[in-house]
Amino acid sequence: MKLSSLFAAFGLMLGLVAPVAHAADISGAGSTFAFPIFSKWADLYKKETGNGLNYQSIGSGAGIKQIQAKTVTFGATDAPMTADELKKAGLVQWPMVMGGIVPVVNLDGIKPGELVLDGTVLANIFLGTIKKWDDAAIKKLNPSLTLPSTAITVVRRADGSGTTFNFTDYLSKVSNNWKADVGAGASVEWPVGVGAKGNDGVAGNVGQTKNAIGYVEYAYAKQNKMTHVNLVNKAGKTVSPTIAAFQSAAASADWANSPGYYQILTDQAGEQSWPITAATFILMQAIPKDAEASAEAIKFFTWAFKSGDKSAEELDYIPMPASVVGLIEKTWATQLKLK
């Protein structure tokens, strides 16, 4: 056992040092959230053009480290780098694909979309200050529902993740208590609740536990037919998690005036915007070490923006709106030195 765990630890260390890619193949590393769509796109792209993409889902933080160390052609992160950080590291950043994060519950007699919560109430549930389902604050938002007088079981991620980063970023924006006590991050100090591994762990545990609430990516809520919660957005409107609602959040963000596209898509304006929308960002060296590989990567991204939308939606990701894609392509032309 000892020996095997040593080997595992050793393997982990080796894993952190990404292998140097072939000249022709594009290599990327980072976000685990975007891994399914990147591997799908890589598959299709290989069939169409014969060029391969090698993407390692080692986590956003590690992806940033890899691109800074210039061991990969691009990095992918769920938490965008600020304009200052980008400048210092000589990186160019843009959003590539989006996803939604959806609170899910397990309550007898409550159907998907029936329960309505707003940001403050959601934050107070996850802070543990709202302890029971028939709390006055929840009742006020749901006058027509009969809610049980049982304790709320909070289920959250145990592993560090971009999903958690965006969820806690939203709670920080809507609740000062959350911002002061917990903050936003891939792993945070959860005041209450049990931690489960991965989206599937949270989905499984909420499904098994009566009176539980958790948060999962849209794809998991949809594919497992979970009881999602409708949220009150910044404009004060109650919205359901739909592709249109996620895209509305992306369209409402002021991309043009955000250097490095530094926009976290939570709590955006817009009457139809889903409040917990998230984007995965791509990072590339402005003056790449291997210009040839970088040019190949840009070809891949151009292809993905043009013909990858359908496969993204099949996997319940949300493609970037056309207006944003136009901006991104201009950024490539002006900021990347590919020759």
Add this chain to the structure above:
Amino acid sequence: MASSGLAKTETPIDNNGSLERARVLRSMRLGDVLFESLTRTAAISVLLLGGIIISLFIGAWPAIKTYGFDFLTTQRWAPSLKPQPILGALGPVYGTLVSSLLAMVIAVPVGLGISIFLTELCPHVLRRPISIAIELLAGIPSIIYGMWGFFVLGPFLAEHFQPAVIDFFADVPVLNVIFAGPASNLSLFNAALILAIMVLPFITAISRDVFATVPVVLKEAAYGAGCTTWEVVWNVVIPYTRVGVIGGVMLGLGRALGETMAVAFVIGNAFKIKASLFAPATTISAAIASEFAESDGLHQSSLILLGLLLFVLTFMVLTAARIMLMRLERNQGK
């Protein structure tokens, strides 16, 4: 066979024959040298251990410098706090020790019970099937235990076992704090139970083997003096095999301390220490496995420091076991 062998050695050795023998001897010597260097290489690979400790120490240095001894006494684990995270090992260390000790409290009596049954009382026909079943438990990958604990055992315990225990001890002081509600699918107790099942085959297999080494004469003498089976086991078998049994228990404890995947699935990964065993907790290895991938800076360094702590903890447990064994042997000499 014997006669033909004799006949061969008796044939006179000519020049050709002695050359032949020298050749065979040389090849044997080559084999010896090869074997020696092979085993030496294997032994040198132990140095890797030193390398791992050094690299752990280098990785953990920023956290050691920042937190110092406070790391051991801080219960908060707030990796996203601005401007600087507050990180402490108390929660994971507590979870590691309590889950492992609880696992041993469950597994040692059961494991010894099984092996006593197998060696002393079990009808011969059943011995092999039961032994094989126990040893099969050791072959199940830990992720399977984790998933079984998550999907089957956890919900079962939370629905049937935990509420009953919570009710039963509701009026008993102290115990009503240790077994306090609410019931949870993922908890410290569940992790300890899974760990107990995982270490059971180690303890059973080793104690069964050492029980089998007790000379039959000793046992028969005890039975002849009118001892009951219990008295034979307690006064003859266990004292005779004490060292081996403790070795098996320590092997199990070592496994329980370091077990990662199964625990990460069922323990609930909460860093706050709660008095109730039915509340979620975390262990060192579960915390590292969960958070390492998306960590950086001081957070990552602290996770590496946790790994170093586990190293030290395991080392201390093994040392304590050695000292205990030495003391036992010395007392026996008196």
